[in-house]
Amino acid sequence: MTSTPGMSQTDVVVQGIKKIIVDGRLKAGDKLPIEKDLAEEFGVSRGSLREGVRALSIMGVLETRQGAGTFVTALDSSLLLAPMGFVVDLQDRAGAAYLHTVRRVLETEAAALAAVQIDENALRRADAILRRSEEQLSQDEPDHEAVLEADIAFHHLIAEASGNPVLVALIDALGTRTIRLRLWRSINQEGADEATHGEHRAVLEALAAHDPDRARVRMAAHLFAVEDYLHTRNPSPEALSPEPLPDLREPV
Incomplete structure (x- = not known):
């Protein structure tokens, strides 16, 4: 293989x-x-070959099996896009807002696709997820970790129901738990949890009606609410910093 000038x-x-x-x-x-x-085919040393193989293993393209050799993976979208989550987690406050905008665009279309294809089993699971949130929100001191996990599960289920594994992988990569925590912690309005839950219920109603337009609009309204708040309130850098913070408010 002929190398490009400047290529290692x-x-x-x-x-x-x-x-x-x-x-x-x-x-x-x-x-x-x-x-x-x-190594001979590429015109490189064996050391460089191993470095390249190691890099591709980190990317999820190759996997080395002890005693068996190195193999091409299943090249599954979720595996190949997983490293994107690391990049997402390293974004600063401004970067996080841009990522949320991209996520909103993808999730609105995922909701529309899901409305057409979602089955009764998935609808029951989605309802069960929201019921778990309701149970927590009815407590005097809700377990915000549990509410967040339910939020993640709800959005992931909708992405899966779209029937597009690449879309699922992209949405999961753009909405990592770390970035959700940062966004969640930046929004501390009274009643935000309940408002978000109501938006989730509206999305589920549109899915149950198999109405793609309504599902798209309601998912967009849900995610725009978070996006607008971030822009209007302009949270401080500390609010979206990677350091652990104690309070969790609105699922996003």
Whole structure:
């Protein structure tokens, strides 16, 4: 393989293996050729080859099995997009707001798709999730961790019901638990939990009616409420900082 000027040997390996997979010489589940042959094909040292393989393993493209060799993974979307979650978690306050906007665009369309395809079993599970939130919100001191977990589960279920695994992976990557906590902690309005729960119920009603337009609008309204609050209140950098903070308020 001919390297581009300025490209490191590790990059040559990464691009070379990617090309082999794209060209169909290697498919999901296939074992890589022996190290000596690959190093010669790419014109790199064995050390650089190992570095490239390690990088692709971190990306979820390859996996090394002890005593068996290195294999192409299933190339599943959720696996390949998982590293995006790390990038999302490292965003600052402004970056988090931009990510939320992208998430809102994706989730509104996921809700519309889900309204067409969701089955009764998924609707029952979604209702059970919201009932768990209701139980917590009825307590004098709700377990905000439990409310957050229910919120994550509800949004994930809708994404799955869209029937598009790439969309699911993108939404999960953009809405990591860490970024949700930061957004949640930045919104401390009285009654925010209850308002969010009502918005979730409205989304579920649209899904149960199999009305894609209504589902799209109600999901957008739910996520716009968070987005508008972030823009109008302009929370301090500390509110979206990675350090643990004690209070949890609105699920997002």
